[in-house]
Amino acid sequence: MSNLTTLGQRIRHYRTGAGLTLDELGAAVGIAGSQLSLMENGKREPRLTLLAALAQRLGVEVADLLSTEPPSPRAALEIELERIQQGALYSSLGLPTLRASKSMTDDTLRAIIGLHAEIARREREAIATPEEARRANTELRQLMRTKDNYLPDIEEIAQRMVGEVGHVSGALTHRSVSRMAAGLGFELVHVHDLPHSARSVTDLENGRIYLPPASIPGGHGLRSMALQAIAHRVLGHHEPQSYAEFLQQRLEINYFAAACLMPLRQSVEFLAAAKTERNIAVEDFRDAFGVTHEAAALRFTNLATSHLDITCHFLRVGDDGAVYKAYENDGLRLPVDVTGSTEGQLVCRHWSARRAFDRVNRTTEFYQYTDTPEGTFWDSTQTGTGSAEEFSITIGVPFAHAKWFRGRETELREKSTCPDQACCSTPARELSSRWAGKAWSSAKLHAHILSPLPSGTFPGVDDQELYAFLEAHSG
Incomplete structure (x- = not known):
């Protein structure tokens, strides 16, 4: 909408500068003045051939009409008024839509825009x-x-x-x-x-x-x-x-x-070749483009389904088991709170994202199959160290897609029944009997x-x- 509004303002600017009415300019390019009015008000997008005709009649280049810069300070105010009235905040106020008529002064426009900006600032402050x-x-x-x-x-x-x-x-x-x-x-x-x-x-x-x-x-x-x-x-x-x-x-x-x-193009070519060889590995993708393991893993989630026909999941997990980032479109049941948020929730102790911390040698990726109530998933996990603590980066897929990845031959297999508390959250009965009521921790x-x-x-x-x-x- 903002681009059409700017385009319309620029057409109007050059038309009035040329001393032409809507009907005069419209007749010169073969359209009705009412149609041109819709374009100047940002309500209709002109064809490129019509833009070329308008530019020729107005004595300017097409690029002058298509510029994203407002043609004047007044036009900038009118465009901003149009933009804020398209937003959800203005709509929520229940106020009528205002049109920047010729009788509306620049100071009036600045006051309206300024008031909206202050309301928006207070709204952000209240909800941030x-x-x-x-x-x-x-x-x-x-x-x-x-x-x-x-x-x-x-x-x-x-x-x-x-x-x-x-x-x-x-x-x-x-x-x-x-x-x-x-x-x-x-x-x-x-x-x-x-x-x-x-x-x-x-x-x-x-x-x-x-x-x-x-x-x-x-x-x-x-x-x-x-x-x-x-x-x-x-x-x-x-x-x-x-x-x-x-x-x-x-x-x-x-x-x-x-x-x-x-x-x-380069990423899909690289990953498609690896899929053909049944040798997809995030560490190879990472090294080929000189990025971090996390960046490569996240980028894989962008391309896996749309270009490789592979559903997947991604996890960044702290060494305490808390989720920092997560994504899935493969049916893995992420840990969530009552609001549906997963950040800060603990992943199952049996998942690869936490089991990888148990390794002594962490230079290579850790591979594991995990049986869950939603099915069996294969995971590849790499650990790293941040400014304050360790973390793990996991890319995983359903069992049927594991055949495309390096590490599918792993014999490591765990079982998870989370969110069932008996899976890994409830202490063993003998430990509860021994320590319940006798421990305190900060x-x-x-x-x-x-x-x-x-x-x-x-x-x-x-x-x-x-x-x-x-x-x-x-x-």
């Missing part, structure tokens, strides 16, 4: 809590399950952009990422004083993307952060109007970064479970710190 985050995250996970974790529009954009910088195969270089940013008018700048709450900062006025310094030149982390910052621009994101929208945008920028680091609590996210334009980012940083670097 762990409870809201969990609800929104659960809804997003369920939505992505219906899509098989695959977003074809973003795939197409990423494939085109990596092609434009000449990337053909292997790991995407930091130089290629810099060229992608330059193509959008941005320079990558590494600084030591990023706001503590921000992974990167984009200066839209001066065309800079600020990133932390490189600990490993060209490392996956910095390439990914730069691509995520680029994604906001490429995907046309606005400031999020709700926590759910913030999470949706975060998912999309992560998806875009992964689709650039592991492009669709629990390790993850602070983020109880802490509300800092309120700000972007949830979790301190506006004061962000703006002070930009001001310090604006010279």
Whole structure:
């Protein structure tokens, strides 16, 4: 809608500048003035041939009409008013739809837009809590399950952009990422004083993307952060109007970064060849594109069903058994709370995601079959160490799909009946008899479970710190 609105505003801008009425311009290009009015109001999309005719009559290029920039400060206000009235927040207020008539002053428009922005800010502040985050995250996970974790529009954009910088195969270089940013008018700048709450900062006025310094030149982390910052621009994101929208945008920028680091065509060719050889392995996929094991595993979930006809599941689990991230479209029963959220829930002690921590040698992937009430699943798990604790990354599939993977010959097999408490949650009777009422422990609590996210334009980012940083670097 916003693109059509901008297009309409630009047509009107050039028409009035040429001193033409709707009927005069319409007659010149062979349409009724009423049809042209619909286009100028963003209600109808003109064909490319009609755009060419309009541009010729107005004495401009087609590119001038298709530009995404508002043609004037007044038009920018009208476009913003149109955008906010399309949102759920404005609709929830039960207010009538306003049209920016000629009699409506710029100050009136600024006041309406400003009031809406303040209501939106207060709404975000009220709902940016762990409870809201969990609800929104659960809804997003369920939505992505219906899509098989695959977003074809973003795939197409990423494939085109990596092609434009000449990337053909292997790991995407930091130089290629810099060229992608330059193509959008941005320079990558590494600084030591990023706001503590921000992974990167984009200066839209001066065309800079600020990133932390490189600990490993060209490392996956910095390439990914730069691509995520680029994604906001490429995907046309606005400031999020709700926590759910913030999470949706975060998912999309992560998806875009992964689709650039592991492009669709090259990734599918690699995985399809491995499937033909019955030798799919996340560690091979990881090494072929120079990314982390977790990034490769998550990327596999994007492509497995849509391009390899394989349903699957993914888990990132802490060494205490708590779920950090999860996805499934293969019927595995994830542990969930009463709200349907899986983050923070404990996975069964018999699952590969926890059994892998028992190994002494963790340099290779750990393979295991697990019999569950929903069927038998095969899993491949790799462990790693984060800043505070160990974690495991698991990719798994139903038994019928195990034949495509390396490690299918494993003889390790466990049985899980979770969520049945008798499976692994209830202490043995003799231990309960021995210790019940005689033990006391202080629990390790993850602070983020109880802490509300800092309120700000972007949830979790301190506006004061962000703006002070930009001001310090604006010279």
